[in-house]
Amino acid sequence: MNENGNKSHLTIALAGNPNAGKTTLFNSLTGLNQKVANYPGVTVERKEGIWDLGDRTATLIDLPGLYSLDATSLDEQIARDVITGKVENIPPPDVIVSVVDATNLERNLYLTTQLFEYGIPVVVALTMIDVFEKRKHEIDIAKLSASLGVPVIAVNSKAERGKRELAEKVNALAGTASKIPHESNGGAPNGENALIFARYNFISKAVQDSVKHNDKIEHRVSEKIDRVLTHKVFGLAILVLILLTVFQAIFSWATLPMDLLDKGFGALGDAVRASLPPGILADLLVDGIIAGVGGVLVFLPQILLLFLFISILEDTGYLARAAFLLDKLMSRVGLHGKAFLPLMSSFACAIPGIMATRTIENKRDRFATILIAPFMSCSARLPVYTLMIGAFFAGQTVFGFISLGAILMLAMYTLGITVALIVAFILKRTLLKAPPPPFIMELPPYRMPSIRTVFQNMLTRAWLFVKRAGTVILAISIILWALMYFPRSSQPGSSGQSSVASGQQAGSSVNEQQTTNNEPLPEGEQLRNSFAGRLGHAIEPVIRPLGFDWKIGVALIASFAAREVLVSTLSIIYNVGKGENEESETLISAIRDAKDDSGRTVWTPLTALTLMVFFVLAMQCMSTVAIVRRETNSWSWTLFMVGYMTGIAYLASFLTYQGGRMLGFQ
Amino acid sequence: MFDLQTIIAALLIIGALAYASVVLLRKTRAFSRKGACADDCGCSSKSKTPKTAH
Structure with missing residues (x-):
């Protein structure tokens, strides 16, 4: 505990979809203070680092990249175990930082809505914001934060944007109780499909209210x-x-x-x-x-x-x-x-x-x-x-x-x-x-092929x-x-004497010929008498x-x-x-x-x-x-x-x- | 006695045989089972389920 009565060391989990910029953010937040190992018993990589939050420090755990927490794959199972504190030597996280790719907001937020359901405070780190803005899209971060009911911070690891704000929010939320946004599961009748639809409806509404696509x-x-x-x-x-x-x-x-x-x-x-x-x-x-x-x-x-x-x-x-x-x-x-x-x-x-x-x-x-x-x-x-x-x-x-x-x-x-x-x-x-388990396929946007990539391949x-x-x-x-x-x-001098009548006779005839004289056989016959020729005849x-x-x-x-x-x-x-x-x-x-x-x-x-x-x-x-x-x-x-x-x-x-x-x- | 052509041809054949043997040996190693390391970090083919505390 520190002087304010707070825990002096926190455990923070970093969760997000594959390619959402999670590792870049992890590297930016932890610098060189990293440890890479495997989760016990499996080949899923476990990355941890120390994140300096100002008045206290945190162990930042980089969870495997995942699309959901349905536990259909080993990665999802591990992530779920980390969040629920079931993995040896890893305490349950005090805060989860949900890394969300701004250019794929709807898809990325699905995991975030699932994270809400674990009762752990969540902070959304919005990555790829530079790409999003370059495409002339507009996002009202305050509105998105209000719709989701959690803090949303735009981050850019290269420009150091949002890092301090993210640390402040994580610090503030640690130790608080979290509530599940009402719409994300409320009103959904029983059944997994109904829950999935409820999550997507919630996301759709939040995005429509705060994002303007151009x-x-x-x-x-x-x-x-x-x-x-x-x-x-x-x-x-x-x-x-x-x-x-x-x-x-x-x-x-x-x-x-x-x-x-x-x-x-x-x-x-x-x-x-x-x-x-x-x-x-x-x-x-x-x-x-x-x-x-x-x-x-x-x-x-x-x-x-x-x-x-x-x-x-x-x-x-x-x-x-x-x-x-x-x-x-x-x-x-x-x-x-x-x-x-x-x-x-x-x-x-x-x-x-x-x-x-x-x-x-x-x-x-x-x-x-x-x-x-x-x-x-x-x-x-x-x-x-x-x-x-x-x-x-x-x-x-x-x-x-x-x-x-x-x-x-x-x-x-x-x-x-x-x-x-x-x-x-x-x-x-x-x-x-x-x-066969269900599978979601993402169709990438059409684009002009890169001459460099094509030629390189x-x-x-x-x-x-x-x-x-x-x-x-x-x-x-x-x-x-x-x-x-x-x-x-080699063959006997007299003409008309075929050296080999068939493949089965090849072995014996060769030996006989070699002892008679030195005149070489025609090339076709040489091939038939060769090691490969005999093998070929055997399988014919x-x-x-x-x-x-x-x-x-x-x-x-x-x-x-x-x-x-x-x-x-x-x-x-x-x-x-x-x-x-x-x-x-x-x-x-x-x-x-x-x-x-x-x-x-x-x-x-x-x-x-x-x-x-x-x-x-x-x-x-x-x-x-x-x-x-x-x-x-x-x-x-x-x-x-x-x-x-x-x-x-x-x-x-x-x-x-x-x-x-x-x-x-x- | 062997002439120069025969010697060069023989060397080429021996070289090809040696190279093919090395390639074959490498392939044979690829056939072998992956070994486990001292502390079970999960790289062993024997590790199938995550060890989690319940």
């Missing part, structure tokens, strides 16, 4: 656009149209730089071959490194364009509208609203997407999202889709103007989403049964792609080349019903390291397999011309489509498997995911290929 026209336009873009029919149609346009642009704009890169790598290969004497190093450099890494790097223009469009859509605020549209669909299958962001991130790469599921509180909801995230078509699948489309569907149009490639691309993305929703629907009704993704090509894919290309090059076999019976030969089998096995390795493997396989006198050709023409052991064409449009379907649905990514194991902390769930995804991929590819053949396609 951007009504802007708001009205934004609302009108939203009515169309989030409409359940027009909104979806516009989403499909936008995606089609994006894919069409990716295909048409990327063609020229891709062709140039392809020819460039081809020319580089020919130049290296010409400058080196024939031998193992020349073969490794040209058929292994240049073909493998170059085969993947050719797709860089498309990756750049894809992320350019994604960044623009995100920065304009459209992606949030797309999220809103799909959220309805997701909630119908039982997915949590918070699953959208992880799933959206998975379109770039499943790894950050799976890590982003940490925001989902319920374990079952979280696991359901993790298990379906790899169905989203990540950027590593793009080279596979593009190669297949470029080889067999390029230049074809539907209705004379829509590129067939763009439609197929959209179909692959849609297939992934559809299967993910079906799986989620089944999982949420069987293994991961749990009701695009270049970051492009750099990751190039880095991967220069490290992991380079190493895998060299290893794969070695597996396709060794052992070197399993993949034959999908229309795949042993070379595709080798590429499928290799692509488990990373999906885009399929492209580099095919590039190496068709380079290693050709004779020394043949010139380097593009991968697309090599695929079109490829023949199997019996001389039949290996690749048809149906084979290409089947391979695309397989890649949409199969779990061909070692890194994703690792992250799923870490995030679920369970081998059972990880193996279950690999198993069910491979099963679905096989079944869907089988149905595509055999169904296509039954319909008369080859």
